[in-house]
Amino acid sequence: MRTDGFRFLIFGLIVVFLQVVILNNIQFLGFVNPYLYVMVILVLPVDVSKHQILLFGFFLGLVIDLFSSTIGLHTSAALLIAFLRFFLLKYLAPRDGFEFSSRPSISEMGLPWFISYSGILILAHHFFLFSLESLKFSELGQILIRTFSSAAFTLLLVIAVEYLRYRRKVRS
Amino acid sequence: MRSLIALLWRNNFSILFFLLLLLSLGLLTRFNRFHNSNFLGFSNALNGAVSTRIKNFTEYLTLSDVNEILMHENAKLKSRNMESLYRYGSELLVRENEIYRQQYSFQAARIVNSTTNKRSNYILIDRGSAHGVKPEMGLISPFGAVGLVKSVSKNYSLAYSFLHRQSVLSAEHAATGYFGLVRWDGNNSTIAQLYDIPSHAKVNAGDTIFTRGSSTYYPRGIMIGTVNEITGEEEGFHEIDINLSVDFRKLAYVYVVHNNSKMEQLQLQSDTSTVKE
Incomplete structure (x- = not known):
């Protein structure tokens, strides 16, 4: 269990590093910006307590904010999906519940389940983030375009990274 | 009173969420201002x-x-340099009644x-x-x-x-x-x-x-x-x-x-x- 936690920490650090160093600098088509870091919240094991996940989301967002001079923006968006995750997992749980220490991942739950699970949370995160950034109802159309294009990009990246992790696990 | 505490305790997850959300939105508005x-x-x-x-x-x-x-x-x-200007005759370019004071200065910076x-x-x-x-x-x-x-x-x-x-x-x-x-x-x-x-x-x-x-x-x-x-x-x-x-x-x-x-x-x-x- 301890090695699992350590592995997860390394994984989280790599994702945050990727987000800050590479993805924050991507400006595809002028408005598409992937936020891969939400993945760290998405794939936390099911048996981590919901309060811990809430605090974890808060501090993860704060770290991203610190590196991009947007204090509070990612903090609140990451917090929101850490909160929603609990209810979504309840709703999407298999009929006989999750097994102890299982993960919301492609390898354990299958691709269609994973797409609907992470798709919903990513959309919620991006919509909240871009709305908070704009704060104008008149810009709703633009917020929606940003939300859907960036969410599609983020989801693709999350699935790609998820497959990379999965393949490595099969080999070892 | 006891039932109120029980109610709060039962919803402690949502309450923790709203407290943290208030904190982060507070951070956001504070640093915007x-x-x-x-x-x-x-x-x-x-x-x-x-x-x-x-x-x-x-x-x-x-x-x-x-x-x-x-x-x-x-x-x-360079083309604005004094050396780049042709002198027509001293009387044309002498502007001795004007005094200049530096109002703006510029400092180069890298983005x-x-x-x-x-x-x-x-x-x-x-x-x-x-x-x-x-x-x-x-x-x-x-x-x-x-x-x-x-x-x-x-x-x-x-x-x-x-x-x-x-x-x-x-x-x-x-x-x-x-x-x-x-x-x-x-x-x-x-x-x-x-x-x-x-x-x-x-x-x-x-x-x-x-x-x-x-x-x-x-x-x-x-x-x-x-x-x-x-x-x-x-x-x-x-x-x-x-x-x-x-x-x-x-x-x-x-x-x-x-x-x-x-x-x-x-x-x-x-x-x-x-x-x-």
Whole structure:
């Protein structure tokens, strides 16, 4: 269990590093910006307590904010999906519940389940983030375009990274 | 009482969520309003330290473009040198009754990080309070005005570019001399909007728009852009789309504008505004 936690920490650090160093600098088509870091919240094991996940989301967002001079923006968006995750997992749980220490991942739950699970949370995160950034109802159309294009990009990246992790696990 | 505590305890997850949400939204509004807090300075320093390392790698990719821009600017300045001027005769060029005082001085700075794809974009430069940069100083480039410094740490400064929700810029229509305000609607990083030019003013596509120099941030006559098209009219004023002369996606270096008359101008303005009321 301890090695699992350590592995997860390394994984989280790599994702945050990727987000800050590479993805924050991507400006595809002028408005598409992937936020891969939400993945760290998405794939936390099911048996981590919901309060811990809430605090974890808060501090993860704060770290991203610190590196991009947007204090509070990612903090609140990451917090929101850490909160929603609990209810979504309840709703999407298999009929006989999750097994102890299982993960919301492609390898354990299958691709269609994973797409609907992470798709919903990513959309919620991006919509909240871009709305908070704009704060104008008149810009709703633009917020929606940003939300859907960036969410599609983020989801693709999350699935790609998820497959990379999965393949490595099969080999070892 | 006991049932109230039980109710709170049963919903402790939601309560923890709302408390943390209030905290983070509090952080957000606080740092949007008070740009000089230590925490944001710390964030700027952290952001700057990482971005400088990235920039050191990626800078080489744009080096030839940057060189060319600097060459052009050097050539322009060289042609203004006294040695480049032909002397017609001493009496024509002697202007001994005029006295000049340096009002603006410029300080070169490297952009270490910037965004153009968000609703509110910023520019991080590698000059800070240790180099004399203060909040409310303007940034310009060889192509035109760029933005306004909002917060400084020891070695870095964070500026709003014009591509920001809160950026407003006082502008002048070169052909007619009418004043207006430039804002950005968030759609396209090459186009901004000009308001408050009266609709009887003759505005044509291609007309130059430059800074009015009223705000103490920029000298007068710094290029902002050219008129793209008149998109509408509201209550006797034009609504105009302008092509920004600065390509914010390519910008690598800027000049920080130091206005030596700033205090005097602000002092006079605040004195007269109390008289007026």
